[in-house]
Amino acid sequence: MxxxxxxxxxxxxxxxxxxxxxxxxxxxxxxxxxxxxxxxxxxxxxxxxxxxxxxxxxxxxxxxxxxxxxxxxxxxxxxxxxxxxxxxNSYLNVTGQNNSGASTPDVAALDITGDTDIRLDATLDRWVTPAGAQHTDLAGKYSTAGNQRSWMLQERRGRIYLEWSANGTAILSATSTVAPAVPPSRRMAWRVTLDVDNGAGGWTVTFYTAETIAGPWTQLGAPVTGTGTTSVFASTTVLKVGDATNLSYSKPAGQIHAFELRNGIGGTPVANPDFTAQTPGAPSITDATGKVWTMATNGSIRNRHVLxxxxxxxxxxxxxxxxxxxxxxxxxxGTLRRLGQGRKSLDSTLRRRLPSHAPLAYWPCEDSAGATQAYSPLAGVTPLIVTGFDFAKDDTLGGSGALPTVAPGGTMRGRIPAPPAPSTVWAVCMPYRIDGTPPVAEQEMLSWTTTGTARRWRVVQSATATHLQCYDAAGALLFESGGIITPDVYGRWVRLEIKATQSGPNISFTLRWTQVGGGSYPVSDAFAGTLGNLSQIDTSFGPGLPGIRVGHITAWSADVITSAYESADHGFTGETATDRLARLATEEARTVALSVYTDPSIPTTRLGSQRPADLLTLLQDSADADGGILYESKTDASLAYRDMNSLYNQTPRLVLSYTADGEIGPPLEPTDDDQKTRNDITVSRASGSSARAVLESGPLSVQAPPDGVGVYDDAITLNLATDDQPEPIASWRLHLGTWDEARYPTVRLMLHAAPHLIPAVLQLTIGDRIQITNLPPWLPPGPLDLLVQGISHAPDQYTWDVELTCTPAGPWRVGVYDSADLGKADTSGAQLTSGITSGATSFSVTTTAGLPWTTAPGEFPARIVIGGEEMTLTGVTSSTSPQTFTVVRSANGIVKPHSAGAPVALARPVVYAL
Structure with missing residues (x-):
């Protein structure tokens, strides 16, 4: 560029x-x-x-x-x-609209009927279609009009999808077994190969990803196979990228850089438009195979790069x-400012979820202290009239705001509207909690009325058994269930669920207790009668139920209780950080769009319950618990999140040379201070336990100088799922807070003096790793590894300054199993037995703590450090201390003599990721 x-x-x-x-x-x-x-x-x-x-x-x-x-x-x-x-560099701009992309007419070379190789290189605003939307077209030679289906490439639920037809009508398909990890740069290349005859009587589709269409390609998941050999129909429809079919699927938005269609796996390209080298605004282009590509109405060649x-x-x-x-x-x-202005809390997860399932009646009971009735958020549903309710007393149900306690003998009454259409099923649900001693005698737990044969229904419960009692219009007992052994429902939140169905001349019912976040215990029976409709909740809680808590009471004309309450009742406790961010963005799509950059195969931090709070707080709390970065997209009004896993062991996105003309602008100044030092850290789980991590020895320990730096303590509360999470998080934060390296807060680039850097700088994303080589002799030997935390641009007519706000990348280099560079654990302590000269290549090392160094040949070479000089350790002899080390000196450009007692350590000891 x-x-x-x-x-x-x-x-x-x-x-x-x-x-x-x-x-x-x-x-x-x-x-x-x-x-x-x-x-x-x-x-x-x-x-x-x-x-x-x-x-x-x-x-x-x-x-x-x-x-x-x-x-x-x-x-x-x-x-x-x-x-x-x-x-x-130019690109094909696609807008997410119909007729957005480019196409080339059908010719014989495009009518591949055998093995096929399809490749696409793009930077998309959304690689994962939002929930509820159609799958996203990417490329295809596919039309249902006249049964002209050949093949199409799509994104489906974040995975790569290939569909093809052997006869233009019937379809076959394959979906990648795993979802690709979308990089924070949003640029990714996808490749799909179709082997129509795999030699075993079937076909095979294999999926790949790469940074760009130039490769190298990495296989994604396992190949997908099918029985019977296949072929691809030679349709007469045009070949398209972008809006690729005549179907009502979602269309991609962003930039398409290149596309290739090859005849045979790894075979000859028959179409390969490279949009990066085209003239902006060109109505058509010609690819290297001679195919002419015409821009669609909403597709265009552009070279605009949004800052x-x-x-x-x-x-x-x-x-x-x-x-x-x-x-x-x-x-x-950006968007964060707008979100930060609004402080209205989102409702509890139950309050948000339940109305979307269309109950007949719903009373959350989350009313404020002092309320005298329970409001219903549903139009046409009158409040629940109550006595003995003390509102806003119990906030232990994860998916709810504070709920009321009910005094002995308290009552509740609320009208249930008739269903909008005749139904042969109804259901009632009441979450509740009873602490203390279970009642000895049976107490009324829930009662309601209907228009059917059984006009009044009652659930009565004791410490050991439960009965369902049904009464006719005259008040006579019509049916009573046998004594149902009550499961462990005391001292925890439980959903009491009753479903009834008209089954011929009988009413069939299921009485179920579902422990919130736990098991479910159903009991079913039937009796003769007509079901009718629900008409009223009418309950007088037994006097032997002191302090029962209730809330989120619903009535239904369908069997949807499980899907309506599940997970929302405990506030999605245990949900991963990335899943919560994605769910919130889907639920609040009118407020904010958010892209999540994560490897789907590596789960992120599990979170505690989602409590009522404003949207930005919920998003940021999720990011804080996971340790990733929530930031704003520079290309549109959306947010993005890159999880902590994406920060580990990165390949540098930008490599700079201090000595190259114009690549590094002045000043490049190291700062060696205590701004980030934290050596005593306590991490607490919201509504849970805590853990503490302290660095007791070493240069940044809590010891008084000169043995340490003194106490730098910190404490943080995170929304975590379980009490075993604070300990490793505290240890990880201690690792970050005691990383012993100078900071380089600002790296200045003068792009007007070094325009060759512009492509890489435009691709930089918050959290990316950069590297500076060829450092001056007055600085420690490099390379210098940094993470980009912020980016500032000052584009002018004749200058373009960029400042990168950076932190050390070293603490994010973590262990990799069996890696020669990142998989070796250090000893607990070792030192030179005697002094060595600057030319010594063999010397004695004494182990001062822990086990001696390994002598296994497979563990070498390894990098060690003595007094700032890194050496390549090629072998160790003797299995007991002292041991003889054989080395190659000056691995980092430094060579000098070292005194007896100088510490000996691995230059890159394994660091365990969180």
Whole structure:
């Protein structure tokens, strides 16, 4: 990628009346645009991104309340703005709309009927279609019109999907056995091969991923096979990328960089458009095979690279004394700012979930202290009239706000509307909890009325048994169940569930106790009668039930209790951090979009119950518990999350040389201070136990100087699922807080002086690893490994400065089983038996603690360090201390003599990931 150095094509657009409008000519260059995103070096949470720019307002265009402005009524608070640079690599822009992509006409070369190899390279806004939406088209030669199905490539539930037809009508398909891990850069290449005859009487589809279409390719999951050989129909339909079929599937949004279709697995390309080297705006292009690709109505070749996407919340107009210089100093902010302004708590998980399943009646009972009745959020359902209810007393049900306790003899009565359509089933559910001594005599637990033969239904329960009693219209006992042995339902939250069904002349029922987060215990029976409809909850709690707590009482005309309550009743306790973030984003799709970057095969931290809180707090609490980074997308108004696992053992996204002209701008200054030092850490689980980790010895320990640095303590409460989680998290945070390395808070790049860096810088994402080589002699030997925590841009006509806010990447280098570099455990203590010269290649080492060093040949070579000099250890002799080490000196460019007693250690001892 080469950008013209003078001038830089920086463009600013406002979304005016729903249309992106270029306002670049009104943006003053006298004050360079400033863009900041990510988090500051000392912050543990991401700050809202922001952009500052100055607009020419002499004509009053950017005064929202000026009726003479052409934008009157179209701009105002939170008007979307984006800032981009134009130049360098192009791409096929796809918008998520129909007719978005490119196509080439059918020719004989595209009519592959045998083995097929399909490859796609893209940077998409969403690699995983949101829940409830259709699967996403990516490429295909596929049309249902006239049965012209050949094949199509799609994303389905995050996995790669291939569908093909042997005759244009009947279809076969294969889905990758695992989902690919979407990288934070959002760029990924997918490859699918179809072996139509695998030699075993069947077909095989194999899936691969890579960083780009250039490879190398890594197989994704296991191959998928089917019985019987197959073929691919030679349809006459066009070949498309983007909007690839005539079906109503979702369409991709983002950038498509390249596509390949090969005849045979690894065979000759028959179509291979490379969109990266095309002229922006070109209506058509020709690929290397001679195929002409035409852009669709909503597809185009572009070279716009977005640096910032946010909202302008205010338009302050200023002017000089002459009144000739009138301008708006606008500051835009990202999505986090907007989310941080609203502090309304989301309802409890039960309150959010249950209405979506269409109950006939629902009373959450989450009313405030002092309430005299229980509100219903359902239209047409009157409040639950109660006596003896003391609201907002118990908050131990994970999926609920605080619920009432009920005094002995308390009552509740509420009308249940008739079902909208005739039904042969109804159900009632009441979560409850009884602590203390179970009642000896039977007590009424729940009672309701119906319009059927059994007008009144009662559940009465004692410490050992339960009866279901049904009475007719005259009040006579119509049916009583035998004594049902009550399961362990005391001292915990339980759902009491009753389902009844009309089964011919009989009413069949199931009485069920479901422990919240535990087992379920059903009992079924039947008696003669007509079911009728539910009409009223009418319960007088037995006087032997002191302090029973109840809430989220529902009535239904369908058997949906399990699906309605399951997991929501305990607030999704045990849900992983990434699953919770994705679920919240789906539930709150009108408020925020969020992409999760994780390896689906590696589970993230399990969380405790989701309590009522505002959306941003819930999102950030999930990120805090997992230890990953929640940040804003720079390309659209969405959030992104990269889990902690994605920070381990990264390949550098950007490699810089200190000595290369223009790659590193001044100053590159190490900071050796105590800003990040934490050597005494306590981690507590919300509503649970805690654990403490302390570094007792070493240069950053709690010992007083010079043996340590003194106590730097910290304490944090996290929303974790179980009490065994705080201990490893405390140890990991201690590892991060006692990493003994200088900080390089800022790395400055001057892209106008080193334009070859621009492609990699544009791909940088918060949390990426960078590396600086060829460090000057006054700094410790490199390379210098850093994690990017924040990115600031200052693009101007003739300069483009970028500042990267960084922290050390070293603590995120963790152990890998059987790795020669990352899989070796250090000894507990070793030192030189006697001093050595700068030329010594063999010397004696004494073990001072723990076991001696291994002598197994397979463990070498290994990297050791003595006094800052790294050496390559090629062998150890003697199985007891002292031992003889054979080395190659100066592995890191340093060589010097060392004194007797100098510590000997592995240069990269294994670090156990959380």
């Amino acid at each position: 080469v950008f013209p150095q003078t001038p830089l094509d920086v463009r600013t657009e406002l979304q005016i009346g729903g249309v992106w409008t270029d306002i670049t000519t009104d943006v003053y260059s006298r004050v360079p645009i400033g863009i900041e995103c990510g988090r500051s070096e000392e912050s543990v949470r991401t700050n809202p991104s922001k952009a500052a720019l100055q607009l020419n307002n002499r004509l009053g265009k950017y005064s929202p309340r000026n009726p003479m402005s052409p934008y009157f009524g179209l701009i105002g608070r939170n008007t979307p703005v984006r800032i981009a640079v134009h130049g360098g 910032f996407h946010g909202d302008i919340s205010s338009w302050p107009t200023r002017w000089d004394l002459s009144g000739n210089d009138v301008y708006v100093t606008a500051e835009a902010a």
